[in-house]
Amino acid sequence: xxxxxxxxxxxxxxxxxxxxxxxxxxxxxxxxxxxxxxxxxxxxxxxxxxxxxxxxxxxxxxxxxxxxxxxxxxxxxxxxxxxxxxxxxxxxxxxxxxxxxxxxxxxxxxxxxxxxxxxxxxxxxxxxxxxxxxxxxxxxxxxxxxxxxxxxxxxxxxxxxxxxxxxxxxxxxxxxxxxxxxxxxxxxxxxxxxxxxxxxxxxxxxxxxxxxxxxxxxxxxxxxxxxxxxxxxxxxxxxxxxxxxxxxxxxxxxxxxxxxxxxxxxxxxxxxxxxxxxxxxxxxxxxxxxxxxxxxxxxxxxxxxxxxxxxxxxxxxxxxxxxxxxxxxxxxxxxxxxxxxxxxxxxxxxxxxxxxxxxxxxxxxxxxxxxxxxxxxxxxxxxxxxxxxxxxxxxxxxxxxxxxxxxxxxxxxxxxxxxxxxxxxxxxxxxxxxxxxxxxxxxxxxx
Numbered sequence: 001x002x003x004x005x006x007x008x009x010x011x012x013x014x015x016x017x018x019x020x021x022x023x024x025x026x027x028x029x030x031x032x033x034x035x036x037x038x039x040x041x042x043x044x045x046x047x048x049x050x051x052x053x054x055x056x057x058x059x060x061x062x063x064x065x066x067x068x069x070x071x072x073x074x075x076x077x078x079x080x081x082x083x084x085x086x087x088x089x090x091x092x093x094x095x096x097x098x099x100x101x102x103x104x105x106x107x108x109x110x111x112x113x114x115x116x117x118x119x120x121x122x123x124x125x126x127x128x129x130x131x132x133x134x135x136x137x138x139x140x141x142x143x144x145x146x147x148x149x150x151x152x153x154x155x156x157x158x159x160x161x162x163x164x165x166x167x168x169x170x171x172x173x174x175x176x177x178x179x180x181x182x183x184x185x186x187x188x189x190x191x192x193x194x195x196x197x198x199x200x201x202x203x204x205x206x207x208x209x210x211x212x213x214x215x216x217x218x219x220x221x222x223x224x225x226x227x228x229x230x231x232x233x234x235x236x237x238x239x240x241x242x243x244x245x246x247x248x249x250x251x252x253x254x255x256x257x258x259x260x261x262x263x264x265x266x267x268x269x270x271x272x273x274x275x276x277x278x279x280x281x282x283x284x285x286x287x288x289x290x291x292x293x294x295x296x297x298x299x300x301x302x303x304x305x306x307x308x309x310x311x312x313x314x315x316x317x318x319x320x321x322x323x324x325x326x327x328x329x330x331x332x333x334x335x336x337x338x339x340x341x342x343x344x345x346x347x348x349x350x351x352x353x354x355x356x357x358x359x360x361x362x363x364x365x366x367x368x369x370x371x372x373x374x375x376x377x378x379x380x381x382x383x384x385x386x387x388x389x390x391x392x393x394x395x396x397x398x399x400x401x402x403x404x405x406x407x408x409x410x411x412x413x414x415x416x417x418x419x420x421x422x423x424x425x426x427x428x429x430x431x432x433x434x435x436x437x438x439x440x441x442x443x444x445x446x447x
Contacts, residue, residue, distance in 0.1 A: 001228050002225035002226060002227055002228060003078060003225065003226050003227075003228050004225050004226075005077075005078070005081045005084075005087055005223070005226055006085065006086045006087070006217070006220040006221045006223060007081070007086065007087040007088075007089065007114060007116045007117075007220055007223050008086070008087075008088060008089070008116060008117055008118075008119055008216060008219055008220040008223075009042075009089045009091055009107060009110070009111045009114075009116045009117070009118045009119065010022055010023040010026060010088060010089065010090050010091060010119050010121060011091035011094075011095040011107045011108075011111070011118050011119070011120055011121065012091060012093070012094060012095065012120070012121045012122075013094055013095065013120065013121070013122050013123065013134060013138065014093070014094045014123075015093050015094065016123070017121050017122065017123040017153060018121055018123060018153040018154065018176070019090065019091060019121040020048055020051075020090060021179075021203045021206075022121050022151055022153065022174075022176070022203070022207065023048075023052075023088060023090035023091075024048075024051055024052065024055055024090075024201075024203050024204075025203030025204050025205075025206050025207030025208075026088055026207050026211070026216065027039055027052060027055045027056050027088050027204075028055045028201055028203065028204025028207070029204045029205075029207045029208040029211075029213060030085075030086060030088070030213070030217075031055065031056060031057075031204070032204060032208065033213070035085040035086055036056075036058070036083060036084045036085045036086075037055075037056045037058065037084065037085070037086055037087075037088055038056070038058050038080055038081045038084035038086070038087045038088070039052030039053065039055070039056045039058065039060040039061075039087075039088055039089075039090070040052075040060060040061050040062070040063050040077065040080070040087060040088070040089040040090065041060055041061075041062055041063070041089070041090050041092070042062075042063050042064065042089060042090065042091050042092045042106075042107045042110045043062065043063075043064055043092035043093075043105070043107075044062060044064055044067065044360075044380075044381035044383075044424065044426075045062065045092060046253070046254040046255070046256075046290070046424075048060075048090060049061070049062065050253070052090070054201075055201060055204075058080075058084065059080075059257050060257075061076050061077075061080045061257055061258065062076075062256055062257075062258070063076065063077060063089065063110050063114075064105060064426070065104065065105045065109050065110065065113070066099065066104070066105040066360050066379065067360075067379045067380060067381070067426035068258075068426060070113050071229075073110060073113050073114070074113060074114070074226075074227075074229050075229050076258060077114055078226060078228070078229045079229075086217070086220050087220075089110065089111075089114070089116065091107030091110075092107055093106075093107070094107075095107050095108050095111075095118065095120065095138060095145070096108050096138075096141060096142065099360065103142070105360075108142060108144075108145050111145055111146075112144055112145065114223075114226070115223060115224055115226070116223055117146045117147075117148040117149075117219050117220065117222060117223055118145055118146060118147045118148065119147075119148070119149045119150070119151060119173060119216065119219070120135065120138060120147050120149070120150050120151070120170070121150075121151050121153055122134060122135060122150055122151070122152050122153065123153050123154055124152040124153060124154060124155055124160070124164060125153070125154035125155075125156065125178065128160060128163040128164055129163065129164070129166070129167065131152060131164060132164075132167055132168075132169055135147075135150055135169055135170050136169050139169070139170055147170055148170070148171070148219045148222070149170065149171050149172075149173035149215065149216065149219055150170045150171070150172050150173060151172075151173055151174040151175075151176060151211060152164055152172060152174070152175050152176070153176045154176065154177075154178045154179075155175055155176065155177050155178060156177075156178055161175045171215070173211055173212050173215050173216055173219075174207070174210050174211030174212060175210060176206060176207070176210040176211070177210065179206065239267060240267060240268075240269050241266075241267035241268070241436050241437075241439075241440045242267065242268055242269070242284040242285060242436050242439035242440040242442075242443055243268070243269045243270075243271050243281075243282065243283045243284050243285075243439070243443075244263060244268045244269070244270055244271070244283060244284065244285040244286065244287055244435070244436070244439055245270075245271050245272075245273055245280070245281055245283035245285070245286045245287070246260070246270050246271065246272045246273070246287050246289075247273065247274070247275050247286070247287070247288040247289065247325065248272040248273070248274065248289075249274035249275065249276055249277065250276070250291075250292070250295075250296060251275065251276055251291050251292055251293045251295070251296040251299075251300060251324065251328075252275065252288055252289050252290070252291040252293070252324055252325060252328075253289070253290075253291045253292075254289045254290035254291050254322070254323070254324065254424060255289045256424075256426060256427075258426065258427070259425075259426065259427040259432075262427050262428075262429065262432045263287070263427070263432050263435065263436065265429075265432070266429070266432040266433050266435070266436040267436050267440075268285075268432075268435075268436045268439070271283055273305075274305075275288070275300060275303060275305045275306065275309070275328070276296055276299045276300055276303050276305070277299075277303070278305065279304065279305065279308065280305050280308035280309060280312070283317075283439075284317070284318075284439035284440065284442050284443040285317060285318040285319065285320075285435065285436075285438065285439030285442065286309065286312070286317065286318075286319040286320070286321075287319075287320050287321070287325075287435075288319070288320070288321035288322070288324075288325030288328060288329070289321075289322050289323075289324070289325055289424075290322050290323035290324040290325060290424055291323075291324040291325075292324065293324045293325075293327050293328050293333060293341075294324075294327070294333055294335045294351050294386070297333050297335055297339035297341075298339060300328065300339070300341065301339045301340050301341070306328075306340075306341060306342045306343075309329075309342050309344070310342045310343055310344055313329075313342070313344045313415075313416050313417070313418045314344075314416060316416055316417050316442055316445070317417060317418075317439075317442050318372055318417040318418070318419075318435065318438035318439050318442060319344070319417065319418040319419070319420075320373070320418075320419050320420075320435060321418070321419070321420045321421075322420075322421055322422070322423065322424050322425065323382070323383075323384055323421075323422050323423075323424060325420060326345070326349070326388065326413070326420035326421060326422060327341065327349035327386060327388070328341050328342055329341065329342050329344045329345045329418060329420045330342075330343070330344075330345050330347045330348055330349045330388060330420075331343045331345075331346075331347065331348050332348045332349070333348075333349045333350070333351070333386075334348070334349070334350035334351065335350075335351045344415055344416070344418050344420075345394075345413045345414075345415050345418065345420050346390060346391040346393070346394045346413070346415060347388045347389060347390040347391065347394060347413055348388070348389050349386050349387070349388050349389075350386060350387060350389065351385060351386050352385055352386060352387060353385075354385070355383075355384075355385055356384055356385060356386065356387050356404070357382045357383065357384055357403070357404035357405075357422065358382065358383050359381070359382065359402075359403060359404075360379075360380070360381055360402060360403065361378065361379070361380045361381060361382050361400060361402060361403030361405070361411070361423045361425075362378065362379055362400065362401050362402040362403065363377075363378045363398050363399050363400040363401060363402070363403065363405075363411065363423070364376070364377050364378060364398070364399055364401075365378065365397055365398055365412065365419075366397075366399055369395065369396075369397040369412075369414060370414075371397045371412075371414050371417075371419055372417060372419075372434055372435065372437070372438035373397065373412075373419055373431060373434060373435070374434075375430075376428065376430050376431040376434060377428065377430075378398060378423060378425050378431075379425070379426055379428075380423040380424050380425035380426055381423070381424050382403055382404060382405070382422050382423055382424065383424075384422060388406050388413070388422070390406065390407065390413065394413055395413065395414050395415070396410035396411065396412055396413060396414075397411075397412035397413065397414040397419055397421075398410065398411040398412030398419075398421055398423065400423075403423065404422070405421075405422055405423065406421075406422060411423050417438060417442070
């Protein structure tokens with residue numbers, strides 16, 4: 001039976017046009033009306049979804065066709081939207097910007113998969129009538145995309161607005177004046193996390209006062225019905241087989257919600273803890289995601305948790321860590337000075353002043369490495385300003401056919417049953433089953 005899901009994609013003409021602020025403000029404004037808003041973010045972003053989740057009270061999900069496939073995007077969208085009054089999807093970069101100059105994995109690609117109307121955010125800060133040429137170009141570029149409304153952002157004055165409003169080719173849904181104040185601050189990997197700033201919430205009032213919410217709701221409700229699609233969360237979870245600890249705090253906060261859900265589906269009980277502030281909980285395996293360990297290296301160094309993690313890894317506990325987690329499992333992190341870390345992997349990490357890798361990753365954990373992750377394919381993303389200097393006899397465990405990794409097409413250092421990668425992987429069912437099985441075997445062995 002088809003399902004009705006009011007939905008709208010908030011896209012931009014380019015990065016930096018203000019679509020994140022507009023999308024967040026729209027989520028907040030709709031929430032003020034008492035609507036249940038289900039947020040989404042196209043692409044592999046970790047940071048914007050934390051702001052969405054804080055604004056909406058519902059976990060924001062990523063929609064990424066490279067990592068999930070078209071069917072995966074549909075499944076996640078339909079499943080996560082259950083019980084919501086409207087789905088708001090924030091785009092990434094410019095509307096048509098995909099992989100290697102194509103449409104693939106672009107915001108427009110996701111809009112086509114979801115058959116969703118698009119609200120285009122245009123930075124009008126340095127133009128007036130010329131913005132209509134931009135809008136008409138975007139509208140004509142791909143007729144499969146329904147650009148049904150425009151929000152002109154960063155207007156300088158009432159006169160500036162009237163100059164733009166003299167003509168209209170796509171309905172103008174909003175005119176947002178240039179905003180003063182600090183807003184939401186950024187750092188090297190993007191915006192600061194939601195727990196570090198409440199600046200996004202203030203955009204709710206901006207959107208409410210500057211945009212036609214009734215028109216936006218009408219556009220969202222014009223979206224056609226969608227086919228009902230079964231998804232993994234409709235299947236009964238496997239009985240609890242093992243406990244996997246999840247490092248979750250200010251230093252480690254980059255996780256795809258789908259990864260956590262799939263681990264649960266595979267039979268894992270997830271136990272969250274802070275490597276900075278907590279003792280290591282009683283677990284059979286560990287998953288340490290990415291984040292900002294370099295900002296909290298002093299606290300990580302003095303925490304007793306790093307010694308406990310090292311001890312359990314030495315005893316064979318399966319540990320999986322990504323990017324910031326890879327740095328934490330190395331011997332040290334060099335930032336303003338050198339900080340001692342868990343010392344599990346035979347390498348040291350150092351921060352750099354320029355980006356070292358950015359883009360999608362494809363690879364495989366080969367069987368011959370002896371890792372519990374062996375034979376599992378990997379699709380993911382990498383984005384980091386650090387590099388890892390490995391010992392000469394360090395063992396790599398992930399062979400890349402796309403991406404940078406640690407060195408020369410290799411990623412995934414392994415020692416004992418610990419595996420650390422720069423890749424932020426989107427977990428598949430095979431990987432999750434193997435991870436949970438390794439944790440279960442460690443528990444049965446008696447830790």
